[in-house]
Amino acid sequence: MPVKKVFIVEDDDDIRLLIEYILNNDQYEVHLFANATVLQTNLSELPNLIVLDINLPDGNGIEICRQLKTNKRTSHIPVVLMSAHRNKRDIAGYQLADDFISKPFNIDHFKAAVDRYLLAS
Amino acid sequence: MTGIQYPQDLLTLQSIFEGIDDAIFCHDLEMHITHWNPAARRLFGYSEEEIIGEPVYLLIPHDRQQEKDLMMRDVMAGKRIGNFKSIRQTREGIEIPVSITISPVRNSEGQIVGSSQIVRSIAEDYAAEERKARLAAIVENSDDAIVGKNLMGIITSWNLGAQNMFGYTEQEVIGKHISLLIPPDRLDEEDIIIGNIRQGKKVDHFQTIRKTKDGRLLHISLTVSPIRNGAGDIIGASKIARNITAQKEADRAIAKSIERMEILSSISKSINENLDLKHILQKVTDATTRLTGADFGAFFYNRVDQRGESYWLYTISGVPRSEFEHFPMPPITDVFHPTFSGKGVIRVDDITKDPRYGENDPYFGMLKGHLSVASYLAVPVMTHSGNIIGGLFLGHKDAGIFKDEHEDLVVTVASQAAVAIENSRLFEEVTELSKRKDQFIALASHELKTPLTSMSGFLQVLQRSVPDGIAKNFAEKALRQLAKLSELINDLFDISKIQAGKMQLNLEPFDLSELLREIADSFQQAHSTYELVMAIETDLLVNGDKMRLEQVLANLLNNAVKYAPDEKEIRLDASRTKDEVVVYVKDKGPGILPENQQQIFGQFYRVKEQERKISGLGLGLYISKDIIDRHGGKIWVESTPGEGSTFAFSLPLFKNQN
Numbered sequence: 001m002p003v004k005k006v007f008i009v010e011d012d013d014d015i016r017l018l019i020e021y022i023l024n025n026d027q028y029e030v031h032l033f034a035n036a037t038v039l040q041t042n043l044s045e046l047p048n049l050i051v052l053d054i055n056l057p058d059g060n061g062i063e064i065c066r067q068l069k070t071n072k073r074t075s076h077i078p079v080v081l082m083s084a085h086r087n088k089r090d091i092a093g094y095q096l097a098d099d100f101i102s103k104p105f106n107i108d109h110f111k112a113a114v115d116r117y118l119l120a121s
Numbered sequence: 122m123t124g125i126q127y128p129q130d131l132l133t134l135q136s137i138f139e140g141i142d143d144a145i146f147c148h149d150l151e152m153h154i155t156h157w158n159p160a161a162r163r164l165f166g167y168s169e170e171e172i173i174g175e176p177v178y179l180l181i182p183h184d185r186q187q188e189k190d191l192m193m194r195d196v197m198a199g200k201r202i203g204n205f206k207s208i209r210q211t212r213e214g215i216e217i218p219v220s221i222t223i224s225p226v227r228n229s230e231g232q233i234v235g236s237s238q239i240v241r242s243i244a245e246d247y248a249a250e251e252r253k254a255r256l257a258a259i260v261e262n263s264d265d266a267i268v269g270k271n272l273m274g275i276i277t278s279w280n281l282g283a284q285n286m287f288g289y290t291e292q293e294v295i296g297k298h299i300s301l302l303i304p305p306d307r308l309d310e311e312d313i314i315i316g317n318i319r320q321g322k323k324v325d326h327f328q329t330i331r332k333t334k335d336g337r338l339l340h341i342s343l344t345v346s347p348i349r350n351g352a353g354d355i356i357g358a359s360k361i362a363r364n365i366t367a368q369k370e371a372d373r374a375i376a377k378s379i380e381r382m383e384i385l386s387s388i389s390k391s392i393n394e395n396l397d398l399k400h401i402l403q404k405v406t407d408a409t410t411r412l413t414g415a416d417f418g419a420f421f422y423n424r425v426d427q428r429g430e431s432y433w434l435y436t437i438s439g440v441p442r443s444e445f446e447h448f449p450m451p452p453i454t455d456v457f458h459p460t461f462s463g464k465g466v467i468r469v470d471d472i473t474k475d476p477r478y479g480e481n482d483p484y485f486g487m488l489k490g491h492l493s494v495a496s497y498l499a500v501p502v503m504t505h506s507g508n509i510i511g512g513l514f515l516g517h518k519d520a521g522i523f524k525d526e527h528e529d530l531v532v533t534v535a536s537q538a539a540v541a542i543e544n545s546r547l548f549e550e551v552t553e554l555s556k557r558k559d560q561f562i563a564l565a566s567h568e569l570k571t572p573l574t575s576m577s578g579f580l581q582v583l584q585r586s587v588p589d590g591i592a593k594n595f596a597e598k599a600l601r602q603l604a605k606l607s608e609l610i611n612d613l614f615d616i617s618k619i620q621a622g623k624m625q626l627n628l629e630p631f632d633l634s635e636l637l638r639e640i641a642d643s644f645q646q647a648h649s650t651y652e653l654v655m656a657i658e659t660d661l662l663v664n665g666d667k668m669r670l671e672q673v674l675a676n677l678l679n680n681a682v683k684y685a686p687d688e689k690e691i692r693l694d695a696s697r698t699k700d701e702v703v704v705y706v707k708d709k710g711p712g713i714l715p716e717n718q719q720q721i722f723g724q725f726y727r728v729k730e731q732e733r734k735i736s737g738l739g740l741g742l743y744i745s746k747d748i749i750d751r752h753g754g755k756i757w758v759e760s761t762p763g764e765g766s767t768f769a770f771s772l773p774l775f776k777n778q779n
Contacts (some may be wrong), residue, residue, distance in 0.1 A: 014575035021582060084570035087668040094701045096675055103570050104577035105745055106587075 004088040004118045007037050009064075009083070011057050015103075017052075022107050028101040036064050046077060049117040051101070054083035054091065061065045063095045069096050078117045137768055147226055149235040152193075155269045156237075181341055182210050196225045206657040209240065218247040253714030266341075266364075269348065271357040272319065274299045274311060278359075287339075288334030297491025299360075302331045304338060317348045331362065334496045338370040342635040367650050381530065384408045398545040403436045405538045406513070407648025410438040412534070413498065413527040415515040422542060423461075423500065460499040460512040471520035472497035496522035499537045502542070510542050555620075555677055555730045562617040566610045573610075577603045612740040619747050626666040626751055629773045633670070634704055637695055640674050648682060651688060657695045661702045664775040669748045674755075676741040677768045685765065701771045702755075712762040721758065722746040745770075 006028055010016050016032045023030045031047065033039045036059035039050075050068065054061035061081055068074040071094055078098040085091050088100035142163035148154045149779055154177055157169045165172075165180055172179070180356040181189050185208060192202055201221045220243050229493055260267050260617050264389055266283035270276050279291045287302055294301065296777055302310055310329060317324050330338050343360045348357040391404045410418035417439030494516035502511040510676045513535050516525065548665050577600060584596035602747040618624040634657050641653055663670075681691045688709035695704045713721065724743050741758075749756040749770045760766035 011572050012575065015571070015578070018575055018578035022578070072225070082572075084567045086614075103574040104603065105574065107578055107581045 004049075005031060005045075006049045006051065006114060006118060007031045007033060007042070008041060008048040008051045009033045009061070010038065010051075010053045010058065011035055011055075012053075015053075018107075020111070022111050023114060034057070039064070044072065046074065049078050049080065049114065051080045051082055051114065052086075052097075054081055062091065062096065065096045066093065080113060080117070144240040145237065146172075146177075146240075147235050147237045150233075152177050152189075161240070164217070164240065165209070165212070171212075180209050182208055182216055186404060192223055193236070196223055197233060198627060199225055199233065201225070206243065208440040218243050220680060238302055259440050263361075264363075266360075266362040266448065268299070268360045268362070270299050270360065271356060272315065272355065274315060276301075277357060279359045283362070286339070286362065287331070293334075304332045309685040314343075314345050315358070318345060321347055321355060323347070328365065339364050340366040345512070349778040350507075379413055384412055385530075385533065388534060391541075399436065399543060401541040402538065402543070403438070405534055405541070406436045409513055409515060409531050409534050411517050412530045413523055414517070415439065415496075415498070415522070416494075418515045420502075420511060420513050420538070422497070423509075451748075455598045458679065460501050460514075461509055461706065462499060463503070463507070463509050465501065466528055467497070467530060468523055469497045470523075471495045472516075493518050495520040498523040498528060498531060500528070500531045503533045504538045504539050504543055510539065513538070533688050535543070557617055559617045559620075562613060566614040569610050572606065573603060573607055577607075609681045614741055619744065625749070626669060626745065627667055628664050630662060630664045630777075631667060632659070633665070633704070633772070634659050634695060636667060636671060637661075637674065637704070640671060640678070641693060644675075644678050649684065652690050654692045655680075655692070655694070658697050661695055661697055662775040662777075663702055663752075663772045664749070665772060667754050670752075670772075673748050673770065674706070674744050675747040680741065680768070681708035684708065688765070697774060702774055703769060703771045705769045706768050707765060707767040712764055712766050713758060714762055717759050718760060742744060 006022075006023065008016065008019050008030060010032070011021065013034075013036055020030055020032060025049065028048070031042065034081045045067060050053070052061040052065060056064075061083070065079045065081065068077060068079060073084070079096070080099040080101060081091070081094065081097040082089065082090070082101045082103060082105075086089050086101075086102055088094040088097075091100075094100060098117070101113055131370055134136075138156075141158065142160055144164040145156070145158045146154055146161045147156040153174050154172050155174075157167070158173050160169055161172075167175075167179075178186055179190065188207060194207070202221070202589070203222045205223070207219055207221055209221075210216050220241045221626045222239040224237050225233045225238050226236045260280050263280060265284075266286040267278075267280045267510055268276060268283050269278035277295045279289070279294050283294075287450075289301070300308060300311060307329060314327075323381055324343065327343040328340060328344055331341050331635045332338055342365045344361045345358050345361075347355045348359055350356050353528040368433050388405055388408050391401050402422065406418045406420040409415070417437065419435055419437045421435045425587070431769055456705050459465070475497075496517035496519060498515040500513045502513060503509055513531055515527075515531065517523070580596050580603065584593055584600065587593045587596065615624065637655075637657050641655060645651075647651055678691065680695070685691075685708040690709060691707070692707035695702065697703075700741050722745075746756050749772070752772050754772040755768055756768070758766055758768050
């Protein structure tokens with residue numbers, strides 16, 4: 001069984017470092033991208049989960065999520081949105097995503113949210 | 122008179138003397154009264170006893186005593202004076218008009234020994250005559266035209282007022298038919314009036330038009346009454362005509378002023394109530410066009426876009442917009458230029474004859490091939506600081522249409538328009554600033570949370586990896602402070618959304634009691650030293666936004682902790698009435714003074730006594746109130762200082778349609 005992969009798209013270096021630390025284990029691979037463009041170029045091999053920051057320097061996470069969900073090739077991949085909004089309901093189009101993480105987050109909750117998609121099946 | 126021969130005759134004369142209605146008295150040559158009949162007593166007021174032997178001058182007003190001496194000369198000459206009109210005075214000094222007949226009295230020798238006087242009061246005749254004279258004077262001098270006519274319509278009398286009003290002299294009209302004064306289209310009226318008069322009816326305040334000698338038409342108010350002869354038969358009519366032309370004109374002027382006032386006030390209203398510039402200026406253009414009676418009006422105003430480039434906008438009135446479609450802005454012609462360069466108002470009776478006009482196209486500059494303009498009125502629209510921001514242009518195809526009053530009106534409206542434009546610009550600026558503020562706060566809250574996220578994350582990692590002790594304890598404290606910071610940022614963001622009216626509720630029916638328990642659990646976890654005492658009924662169905670209601674409850678609970686830090690018991694109660702769900706959060710803190718209870722739900726309000734001790738922006742209750750208000754509920758506080766506070770809110774109970 002191939003190792004499962006999660007793509008993290010987050011422009012802040014320290015938050016990427018933090019997420020890498022939290023998710024560091026041998027059960028799945030964590031791929032970190034600093035912006036939307038890098039994500040797009042690395043979609044040749046599809047991940048099992050994408051965690052997307054909404055405010056990216058080169059794009060809007062909601063828009064990227066919409067593209068992923070409307071593309072047949074990627075529409076099956078769960079997407080977890082991440083933003084400074086207190087509640088997903090503050091975000092127009094939040095229904096497109098499978099889950100939402102509000103920043104700042106509890107690291108245990110963050111890991112649990114990722115594990116739910118990668119370890120469940 | 123024959124000599125008195127028989128006592129019977131004497132008796133007869135005596136009874137006549139006493140019974141007659143005329144006053145009769147005699148006096149001797151010494152002018153002392155010798156005889157006095159009862160009628161004399163009645164007329165003059167003196168009794169016989171009083172007056173016999175008294176001088177006759179008692180009866181004569183001081184200024185007429187000479188008259189008596191003159192009359193006596195005639196009497197002494199044997200003459201009789203009949204019906205001499207004079208004045209006599211009574212015992213009370215009242216002067217009465219009288220007719221006097223004086224005859225000499227002779228003795229048996231035929232010598233004149235005195236005079237007899239018969240005096241008749243003519244006070245009534247006199248009064249009637251005076252009344253008649255006075256009436257005639259009134260009629261003659263009245264400003265109203267008073268005209269008499271017979272039933273054939275022939276003029277029989279004509280006063281000075283009629284002469285002044287209609288221009289005909291008495292000699293010119295007496296004997297002429299009344300239709301002389303009636304305009305041809307109103308000749309029927311006379312038949313109707315005469316018809317009424319024949320039936321003895323009066324025609325009152327009939328407003329009509331009559332014609333003067335020189336052909337002018339007058340608005341008059343007519344009152345026509347029948348004239349009857351002594352037998353009561355109607356023999357003619359008297360007409361009183363009052364010239365109400367001035368009144369009519371005044372009425373028209375007033376109506377016009379009222380219309381203008383209404384238009385002006387509607388402009389003011391529009392300016393005050395409306396911030397949409399296009400709408401206001403259309404109104405201003407329409408109103409000035411109407412007020413001046415112009416064929417068309419146009420309002421050009423200068424706008425500066427965000428790149429600092431100026432361009433022209435306009436509104437028009439009186440002509441279809443298509444007439445202006447190809448017109449980008451007023452060309453800088455000699456006609457237009459002065460208005461936009463602050464040279465003041467330009468009013469020209471005929472612009473085609475103006476020297477400035479000849480230099481340029483002969484068609485008002487902007488209306489080539491469409492509208493011809495002679496009368497021209499252009500008023501600059503200027504701010505208080507004197508900047509020209511536009512101009513109002515009015516035109517009419519005929520010359521000499523615009524007068525002083527029109528110019529005044531347009532100047533007034535132009536100054537109001539200037540206010541409107543300035544207000545609108547300010548409003549746009551404020552709106553723009555407010556939008557940028559909201560964008561800034563949204564960005565700021567996002568930017569603030571990014572470092573907060575990594576700090577919080579690293580601290581959590583630290584807190585989990587260090588052994589129990591001071592380091593772990595400090596990490597926990599730091600995390601709690603970070604959580605507060607994060608809440609403050611959320612509050613700021615919410616406020617900007619509330620003010621921008623952008624806070625949306627996501628309503629769904631749910632059981633509030635479940636949410637309350639969840640919140641209680643997480644509260645208990647976070648504040649393990651506090652005891653949360655709960656009495657929560659089940660089935661508290663509401664139609665609400667879970668997240669926002671959670672926010673309200675979290676805020677109320679956190680306030681209880683914040684403002685009553687030493688009291689470890691907090692009560693959370695929730696119950697249901699017929700139509701409402703009510704939730705109470707009760708602390709045992711110091712309470713809130715009555716004067717502060719109303720204000721604490723205001724923005725940035727913080728209880729002053731505690732301002733220094735307790736952190737916060739004073740936004741929590743304001744946001745909570747906004748959230749509860751939007752749910753159609755109420756939020757309030759009950760508190761007695763020293764006995765704690767109870768914050769409560771109610772929400773409408775959700776009733777399933779089924």
